Amino acid sequence: MSWLVTGGAGYIGTHVVRALDAAGMQPVVLDDLSTGIESFVVGDTPFVRASVLDTAAVIAALIEHNVEGVIHCAGYKFAGESVKYPLHTYQQNVDGTRSLLEAMAVAGVRLLVFSSSAGVYGTPSSPVVTEQTPTEPESPYGESKLIGEWLIRDQVRATAGTDAALAATSLRYFNVVGSGFRDVWDASPHNLFPKVFAAIEAGNAPQINGTDYDTPDGTCVRDYVHVSDLAHSHVAAARMLAAGRGLAPVYNLGSGAGTSVREIVDAIVAVTGTSLVPIEAPRRPGDPARIVATGDLAADDLEWKNSHSVREMVESAWASHPHGS
Numbered sequence: 001m002s003w004l005v006t007g008g009a010g011y012i013g014t015h016v017v018r019a020l021d022a023a024g025m026q027p028v029v030l031d032d033l034s035t036g037i038e039s040f041v042v043g044d045t046p047f048v049r050a051s052v053l054d055t056a057a058v059i060a061a062l063i064e065h066n067v068e069g070v071i072h073c074a075g076y077k078f079a080g081e082s083v084k085y086p087l088h089t090y091q092q093n094v095d096g097t098r099s100l101l102e103a104m105a106v107a108g109v110r111l112l113v114f115s116s117s118a119g120v121y122g123t124p125s126s127p128v129v130t131e132q133t134p135t136e137p138e139s140p141y142g143e144s145k146l147i148g149e150w151l152i153r154d155q156v157r158a159t160a161g162t163d164a165a166l167a168a169t170s171l172r173y174f175n176v177v178g179s180g181f182r183d184v185w186d187a188s189p190h191n192l193f194p195k196v197f198a199a200i201e202a203g204n205a206p207q208i209n210g211t212d213y214d215t216p217d218g219t220c221v222r223d224y225v226h227v228s229d230l231a232h233s234h235v236a237a238a239r240m241l242a243a244g245r246g247l248a249p250v251y252n253l254g255s256g257a258g259t260s261v262r263e264i265v266d267a268i269v270a271v272t273g274t275s276l277v278p279i280e281a282p283r284r285p286g287d288p289a290r291i292v293a294t295g296d297l298a299a300d301d302l303e304w305k306n307s308h309s310v311r312e313m314v315e316s317a318w319a320s321h322p323h324g325s
C-alpha cells in the first residue's frame with residue numbers, strides 16, 4: 001500500500017513525501033508541475049505528471065499504485081493573486097478537491113489529509129486563533145480552502161456508516177518557512193522569506209511596516225512554523241487515519257507563541273550577513289498587531305511541535321535558497 005501526495009513536487013509536498021518515505025509509508029507523487037519542481041522528487045518515488053482536475057488520471061494513479069490514502073497538498077496558494085484570478089483559484093482548489101474526492105470514491109480510497117490554510121480565518125477578531133475561531137476568509141484563496149474543507153466534511157457525512165466511509169482531516173497551516181533539505185526551497189515569488197531574500201540580493205533593504213504596535217517590540221507578531229515540523233504532523237495524521245483513529249475535522253498548525261517582524265528581520269540580517277540596514281516604515285492599513293494560533297489540539301493528536309528556532313528557520317531557508325535566482 002502507498003500514500004499519494006498531490007502537489008508532491010511543491011515546497012511543502014516534497015517535505016511530506018520525504019517524511020513519508022523516511023517512515024516507510026511508500027509515497028507516490030501526483031503533480032502537474034504548475035509551480036512544482038520535478039527535481040524535488042528524488043530516489044525511486046513514483047511520479048505521475050497529471051492535474052488533480054483530470055479525474056480519470058487520478059483514478060488510474062490510485063489504482064496502479066495501490067493507494068491507501070491521499071495527502072492533498074496540490075493547490076494555488078497565492079492569496080493576493082487569487083483576488084485578481086478568482087476563477088482560476090476556485091478551479092484549482094475547489095474543482096480540484098471535488099475531482100480528487102470523486103476519484104477516491106471510484107477507486108475506493110478512504111483516507112485523506114487536506115492542506116488547508118490560516119487564510120480561512122481572514123483577520124481574526126481575537127489575537128489567539130483556535131479551531132473555534134469563526135472562519136471569515138478575506139480572499140478567494142481563503143474561501144477556496146474553506147470550501148475544500150466543506151466538500152470533505154460533506155463527503156465524510158455522506159459516506160459515514162457505509163463500506164466506503166471516508167476518514168479525513170484538514171490541517172490549517174499558518175506561515176510555513178524554512179527547509180529540511182538543501183535541494184528543496186520555497187519557490188513562491190509572493191511568500192515572505194523568498195521575497196526578502198530576493199530583495200536583499202537585489203540590494204534593497206528589508207522593510208518593517210509599523211513599529212508602534214502594542215506588542216513586546218512594537219512590530220507585528222505572526223505565526224511562523226518550520227516545514228519539517230509540519231511534514232511530521234502529516235505523517236502522524238496519515239498513520240492515525242490508517243490505524244482507524246478518529247481525528248478532528250480541522251487542526252491549526254501554529255506555534256502558539258508567534259514571532260515579531262523585527263525578530264524575523266534581525267535573523268535574516270544576521271544569517272545573510274547583509275550590510276543593508278532595515279528600513280522602518282509606517283503601518284500598513286489592515287495589518288493586525290498579532291495573529292497567533294494555538295497548536296494544542298494538534299499537539300495532542302498529531303505529534304505537533306514547533307521545534308525550530310527563528311534562527312533555524314531563517315538559516316535553513318537561506319541555505320536552500322537558489323542564490324541569484
Ligand SMILES: NC(=O)c1ccc[n+]([C@@H]2O[C@H](COP(=O)([O-])OP(=O)(O)OC[C@H]3O[C@@H](n4cnc5c(N)ncnc54)[C@H](O)[C@@H]3O)[C@@H](O)[C@H]2O)c1
Nearest residue numbers: 007009010011012032033034035036051052074075077176
Ligand atoms: N506555503 C504556505 O505558507 C502555505 C500556508 C497555508 C496553506 N498552504 C497550502 O499548502 C499546499 C502546498 O503549498 P506549497 O507552499 O508547497 O506550494 P507550492 O506551490 O510549492 O506547491 C503546490 C504544488 O501543487 C502542484 N499543483 C498545483 N495545482 C495542481 C493541480 N491542479 N494538479 C496537480 N498538482 C498541482 C504544483 O505544481 C506544486 O507542486 C497548498 O495547497 C497551499 O495552499 C501553504
